[in-house]
Amino acid sequence: MKKAGILGLIITIIVLVPVGLGFNWYYSNYGTKTYYTQITTKGERKTGKDDSGKPYVYYHYSQPGYSDNGVKKELTFDSV
Template sequence: MKKIGIILTIAVLLLLSVLFYFLRGTNLNRFGAEHYYIQITTDGESEVTVIDTGEKMERFSYQLPAYNEQGDMKEMTFTSHKNLRRDAYLKLFYKESKGVTSYEEVQENDIPEKALEQLKK
């Protein structure tokens, strides 16, 4: 009975080690999110916040139309810690309950055809 417990413990530890290895560096905010695509056309609106230590933190707010793979539009609001490059294409990760949870810059040829058609209008 003691051997079964030891083997079971080793198996669980091995399974957890493999799981942590594959999830390291993974942005969990992207799991289960819908994908929308935007093009940065304006500078972000600067928002400065003073934290408890007196340090100022600047974020840039954006409100732009975004398009999913079917070309359906949704107005998206999100923030960034830096002013994003104009004309850059972004893939937004959106969850109904949280809004935009993450984003990444993509190339024009990575954007689904119907979304790109809408962005080019």
């Protein structure tokens, strides 16, 4: 009976550790807070190339954003 309990504990640990790590990875990549901003400047014009080598233009912005609670955060993003 003792061996079955130890085996059950080991199997539980083997299952729960990857699930916990997966949840942590998912939350760190997709679990975000929503911030709102209004684009009032033209942004910094930049150029890049797509996978086929064709050039394109995009704009880089760095400006304040606000959460639902009014908490201010500096946001940096690109717009194609």
